[in-house]
Amino acid sequence: MKHTGFAAAHAGMLLWAVLIAASFSAAAQVSQAIDPILLTGLRLLFCALAFLPLLLFKGDSVMTARGLFGHCVLGLLLAVYFGSLFEALRYTSAVNTGTMFTLVPLLTLGFEAMLMPDSHFKQRLWPMLIAASGAALLVMKGTGPGELPSPYALSVYGVGCLAMALYSPLSQRLKTRSLKGRGPVAMTFWNMLFGALFLLTFCGFSGGWRSTSLLTTTDVYWLMYLALFATLATFWLLHRAIGVIAPSSVIAYIYLSTLFITLFHWLWGRQSPLPLETLGAVMVGAGMLALLRSSRRTTPVSAGR
Structure with a gap:
């Protein structure tokens, strides 16, 4: 893979982190009275339909039975994650789910080691642990002393985190087998469609x-914004980077997104950084920098573009 491909993949994931961070404010504009799983299903469906003309134009719509099954499995992983998230939020706070979500890149690294044994596991383990610890310090702000998560919520969301952690390594594995030659547009369209x-x-x-x-009309407006920028664009960038960068390094940009959310609160919310937040921000930055350097030394597995 040429250096330009590597640099473009990381630049795309940097944009991914910004879009993810900005999506939380947009999501808060949608009425809370609407079933959240319905909203997510509609978001994924809008994304798939938006990509359909491009898919047909590229002539990438032909699908084998094995390929269809692969997309079905990946779509199911997306559905399990989002479903578990909303179920868990009925019994615990967003702070607790956010803290658990910091484990996803580490779990992704574990699945990557099993599904892609050639990956450089040890080179990315310590940088990811540092970034994960820093992200945990950032998202734990505001947790009350008696705010303990529900065991049921932890169990349900734990299954969802495992599903999300498996998504990127399995995508890369399938791209070398039943989904060989599938580009980011096709991967995004079919996975979104089945998830929806x-x-x-x-x-x-x-x-x-x-x-x-x-x-309402306003809800539809924000739903379309979230579908185009917070879902469609981010999943396209994700599949664009998978294969150029190791899946665990790709999903580790979650930590950078957490850092951006905190920076938004500092700058626009005019909140003074707490000591633990400052330490967390430094740890996220240091961990991501080390992860970037380790991923540059790793020879990526080629994938269909």
Whole structure:
């Protein structure tokens, strides 16, 4: 892989981290009365439909049975993650789920070691531990002394975190087998489509579809924004980077997104940094810098573009 490909992949993931950080403010604008799983299913469906013309134009819509099954599995992982997140949030706070989410890149590294044994596990372990610890310090702000997470919520969201951790390494593994030659557009379209179908089917059984009547024009506007920028663009950038950068290094940009969210609060919220937040920010920066250097020394597995 040429240096320009490597640099472009990291630049894309830097934009990914910014888009993810900005998405939280946009998501807060949507009515809380609408079923969140329904909203996520609609977001994924809008993303798939937005990519459909480009998919047809590129002539990348032909699919084998094995390829269809691979996309189905990846879409199911997305549905399991989002479903578990919203279920867990009924019993615990966003702070607790945010703290658990910092484990996802570490879990991704473990799946990567199993599915891609050629990856340089030890080179990325310590930088990721440093970044994960720093991110945990950032997201634990505001946790009360008696605010203990529900064991049920931890169990449910733990399954979701495992699903999200498996997503990137499995995508890379399938790109060398049943999904060989699939580019970022096709990967994003089919995975989003299956994820949307699983979530909307769940809403059909749970009754969450009834909250569709509560959607306003403003909600639809923000939903389209989230679909285009917080979901479609970020997953395209994710699949664009997978194969150029190790999956664990790709998903580690979550930590940088956490840092950006904190910086937004400092700058626009005019909040003074707490000592632990400052330490966390430094640790995230140091860990990501070390991770960047280690990923540059790693020879990436080529993937279909």
